[in-house]
Amino acid sequence: MAKTPPVHTTPNGGGWVNKRAIDLLSVLTLLAISLVSCTDTSSTEPSQRPSFSGGGIAAPTYSVTLTPTASNQDVGPLTLGDYQYPTLGVVEVTGILDQYYSQATRWIFPPPTGDLRGTLAGQMDAGGQWQTSQCYARVMVIFSQGGGEAFCDAYNQKSIISVWSDTSVMKGTGTARWYKGPASFSSNCDGAGKPPCYTYDGTHVVTVTPVQASLLVVPTRYVTHPGKSSVTFRARRTPSTFGSHVVPLAVQNWTWEPDSGSGVGPSCGTDTTCVFAPVASGTMTVTALVNGTIQSQSVHIRVLCAATGRPDLDSLPLLDAMSAAFDSAWNADPTLRRERGWSVDCLDGMCVPMVHPVPPGTTPCTTLWPSGSSTGATRVGDGHVHPFVPGELSTDTLPNSCRDPDKQYPPGIPIQSAAGPSRHDRRTAREMQLTGWNHCIIEPNRIHCFPMNNPDSKWSMPRQVNGCTIAIAPKDNFVEETA
Amino acid sequence: MRSALTISWALLLGCLNVQAAPVVAQASACLSQPDSVSAYLDMVRQHYAYSDSASVVSAGNPWADTTAIAHVTVSSICQDAVDAYNAALGTTGTPQQDTAAYVFSIGNSGYVYVRPGDTSEGRQHYYIFTASWVLKATMLG
Numbered sequence: 073m074a075k076t077p078p079v080h081t082t083p084n085g086g087g088w089v090n091k092r093a094i095d096l097l098s099v100l101t102l103l104a105i106s107l108v109s110c111t112d113t114s115s116t117e118p119s120q121r122p123s124f125s126g127g128g129i130a131a132p133t134y135s136v137t138l139t140p141t142a143s144n145q146d147v148g149p150l151t152l153g154d155y156q157y158p159t160l161g162v163v164e165v166t167g168i169l170d171q172y173y174s175q176a177t178r179w180i181f182p183p184p185t186g187d188l189r190g191t192l193a194g195q196m197d198a199g200g201q202w203q204t205s206q207c208y209a210r211v212m213v214i215f216s217q218g219g220g221e222a223f224c225d226a227y228n229q230k231s232i233i234s235v236w237s238d239t240s241v242m243k244g245t246g247t248a249r250w251y252k253g254p255a256s257f258s259s260n261c262d263g264a265g266k267p268p269c270y271t272y273d274g275t276h277v278v279t280v281t282p283v284q285a286s287l288l289v290v291p292t293r294y295v296t297h298p299g300k301s302s303v304t305f306r307a308r309r310t311p312s313t314f315g316s317h318v319v320p321l322a323v324q325n326w327t328w329e330p331d332s333g334s335g336v337g338p339s340c341g342t343d344t345t346c347v348f349a350p351v352a353s354g355t356m357t358v359t360a361l362v363n364g365t366i367q368s369q370s371v372h373i374r375v376l377c378a379a380t381g382r383p384d385l386d387s388l389p390l391l392d393a394m395s396a397a398f399d400s401a402w403n404a405d406p407t408l409r410r411e412r413g414w415s416v417d418c419l420d421g422m423c424v425p426m427v428h429p430v431p432p433g434t435t436p437c438t439t440l441w442p443s444g445s446s447t448g449a450t451r452v453g454d455g456h457v458h459p460f461v462p463g464e465l466s467t468d469t470l471p472n473s474c475r476d477p478d479k480q481y482p483p484g485i486p487i488q489s490a491a492g493p494s495r496h497d498r499r500t501a502r503e504m505q506l507t508g509w510n511h512c513i514i515e516p517n518r519i520h521c522f523p524m525n526n527p528d529s530k531w532s533m534p535r536q537v538n539g540c541t542i543a544i545a546p547k548d549n550f551v552e553e554t555a
Numbered sequence: 556m557r558s559a560l561t562i563s564w565a566l567l568l569g570c571l572n573v574q575a576a577p578v579v580a581q582a583s584a585c586l587s588q589p590d591s592v593s594a595y596l597d598m599v600r601q602h603y604a605y606s607d608s609a610s611v612v613s614a615g616n617p618w619a620d621t622t623a624i625a626h627v628t629v630s631s632i633c634q635d636a637v638d639a640y641n642a643a644l645g646t647t648g649t650p651q652q653d654t655a656a657y658v659f660s661i662g663n664s665g666y667v668y669v670r671p672g673d674t675s676e677g678r679q680h681y682y683i684f685t686a687s688w689v690l691k692a693t694m695l696g
Contacts, residue, residue: 437678437695463606463616463694474695476678482643482690490696491605495598495679518605528597532605 131159131282131364138211138250138276140169142268144261149247152280155215157243158320159364161282163221164237165198165211169274176261176269198236198276199225201254208253211236211276217244239283239315248278283314287321287367289358295374295388298540302349303373307358322361330354350375377540380533384510384521385542389416390453393425394543398514400427401457407471411439415454423452436460437474437489441500455512455521462491462515492520498527514543584633584655586671591657592626595669598696599659599681600624616683616691617665627658627666636668639688665691 134153141147171193173179179188200210200223207224214220219242254270256262261269288308296303309321326346328337331353338356340346348356350373357370379386397414413428431440436459445451460470469486481487493513501511507525514535519542522530535542586592600621611618627633636658641647657669661683668682681694 461607461610462602463611464614470695479680480644481693482682483645485643485690485693487693487695490598490602490681490694492598492601492696494696495594515605517607520605 129286129362129365129367130284131155131157131161133279133281134246135277135279136248138248138278139274140209140250140252140272140276142174142252142272143209143254143256143270144252144263144266144268146249146252148249149214150249152213152246152248152278154245155242155282155364157322157361157364158219158241159243159282160239160241160285160314160317160319161280161363162237163213163240163242164235164279164281165213165223165276166235166279167198167274167276168232168234169196169209169272169276171196172271172273174261174268174271176258176267178258178260178269193270195232196272197225197232197234198223199230199233200251202226202228203253203255208251208255210251210253211278212249212251213246213278213280214249215240215242215244215246219243220246239317241317241320242280246280250276283311283319283363285309285311285319285363285365287358287360287362287369289356289369289371291356291371291373293373294371295376296350297376298351298378302347303356305346305348305356305358305371307344307346307360307369309360309362319363320361321363324359324361324366327357327359328354329357377537377542380537380542382521382531382533384453384512385519385533387453389418389423389425390512391543392416393427393453394455394512394514394519396425397427397455397457398459398543401459401514402516403459406436406460406469407473409436409459410434411437411456411459413439413442413454413456415442415445416452417445417449418452419449424449435473436471441504444504444506451506451509453509453512455510455514458489458513458515460489460515461517462489464488491515491518492532493522493527493530498522501525501527519543582655583628583630584637585628585630586633586655586657587626587628591669595657595667595679595681596624596626596659598679599661599667602681602694602696603661614691615685617661617685619662619664623660623662625660627660632660632666633658635688636666636684639684639690640668640670640682643682643690667694 132153136150136152138147138150173188173191173193175189181188196209198211200207202225207226210223212220212222219240221238221240223236256269258269261267286309288310290306290308292304305326307321307323309319312319321344323342323344325342326338326340328335328348328350333352335352335354338346338348340348346356346358353373353375355370355372357368359366359368376391384390393414393416397412401410401412403409410430411434412430414426415428416423416425428442434440439456441456442454470489474487475481497513501522501524504524507523509524510521511524512519512521517536518532518534520530520532522528533542603618603624604621608618633656637653637656638647640656641652646652653670656671659667661667663686665686666684668684670680678695681696682690683692683694684690
């Protein structure tokens with residue numbers, strides 16, 4: 073019961089601050105993927121792209137400031153923070169100390185050197201100073217259960233640099249310490265009861281910044297049929313490495329949630345790979361420790377009905393378009409249902425399933441037919457929805473808006489939808505004089521298809537066979553909605 | 556005599572002429588334009604082929620297997636259909652009343668009535684009657 077004439081239509085249709093930014097990016101990325109929604113027509117997979125809803129998540133960043141004042145006095149250890157799980161991150165120290173000769177009398181020299189006390193002796197960075205096989209006046213970061221960094225300018229081969237950094241896998245409570253120095257070999261300073269040999273001005277700011285890493289779950293296929301081989305799910309993280317280190321990943325568990333009802337899930341323990349053969353559509357979720365944070369990631373697997381032998385009903389982009397069209401057309405309230413047109417156009421091997429917008433003035437019983445394919449693309453299928461159960465009078469009586477205003481109706485008599493393509497549907501198909509694809513009409517319980525150039529050569533199939541409903545949107549089963 | 560005979564023939568012919576009018580008025584109420592019959596029959600059969608019989612029957616509507624759906628050519632049945640339609644719409648005896656229609660039997664459980672000239676650009680209307688000519692529904696197709 074579609075309305076002419078065909079018109080052109082358009083497709084429908086520290087680090088927490090950083091974390092928010094990444095999350096926003098992830099949302100925008102997902103949105104872009106959803107809008108494109110291209111599907112390879114030659115295959116039944118994939119229908120989805122991996123989802124990245126976790127974004128880049130990082131364990132907390134910690135920072136402390138070390139303020140050395142004298143060469144004979146350690147600073148710290150000062151507590152940075154705690155990493156409960158192995159966490160790969162960057163340990164960084166910024167700042168250069170100005171080193172002054174102290175007030176010790178050893179710095180009083182005969183001319184021409186003279187009295188050096190209180191004058192600038194030089195500078196000291198986090199790597200400190202190499203003396204007798206070790207570094208002094210340097211910064212050390214240590215974690216109680218492993219990891220950290222002891223900065224050292226071995227053999228004094230580096231010039232003064234303001235930033236020292238390295239990567240480390242850290243666990244436990246982290247502390248930062250400035251190790252006093254340089255070592256003194258004078259009895260005049262740095263000894264017990266003696267003044268320091270040097271004094272310092274400046275700070276070392278110690279920061280540990282975990283690497284932002286995201287959990288991924290990647291299945292070998294997103295769409296499967298009953299009886300097809302198992303789906304292998306792999307838990308991954310991105311990035312997988314940072315510097316010379318592997319980003320820690322430890323799977324906690326795998327869970328399977330069917331779209332409806334209950335079902336037996338996998339027994340994959342804490343393996344990073346899970347092999348599972350779903351018998352119905354559902355969502356696989358992996359929970360894992362990824363670089364110190366517990367993350368979960370899910371992927372939806374569609375289990376299609378058994379192949380029908382009808383290419384229109386076994387081709388994923390067409391099924392996607394049909395299910396989306398029906399989903400958007402259906403409403404428990406009959407007055408809010410709308411016939412929706414759909415189409416699938418392909419170009420260069422990529423196909424775009426589209427649900428066409430509801431034109432103004434349409435009713436639950438009328439819509440505009442999908443126009444022909446857009447320029448350059450090849451139409452592989454189209455159709456529209458009849459969102460009423462034919463012949464059903466108890467729940468699916470047609471709303472009054474379906475009545476033709478120029479006709480009289482027997483008072484008190486309900487109007488109902490006829491099954492299958494209307495005479496008008498067939499007439500419209502003939503008048504469009506297009507060929508090369510089928511037009512399919514989706515009813516709640518059946519799908520009717522006919523070649524555009526021969527609408528009398530129609531065929532029809534029930535949507536539900538052996539408990540499996542063809543072309544129904546995941547997680548949005550209309551049967552459940554109306555129950 | 557000649558005049559009398561002439562008059563008698565005239566009277567006879569007049570009687571015949573008078574009697575000819577009811578013959579025209581009693582032309583079949585069954586419309587039978589072949590293309591329309593074929594198209595409507597196809598639609599009606601399609602509807603019953605793809606409808607859920609349980610839902611249809613539970614609502615008290617006629618239902619039959621598609622092989623038992625046929626075009627009605629018995630004028631008395633079509634006249635009953637026309638009368639029932641006019642009564643349901645309140646057009647009996649008015650200029651808007653139907654005098655003939657396409658009628659299809661749904662086995663022996665009811666009938667589908669299609670008005671002549673209902674070929675609007677929109678939807679075709681099919682009126683579903685029980686076997687006792689109770690209008691149960693208007694079907695759009």
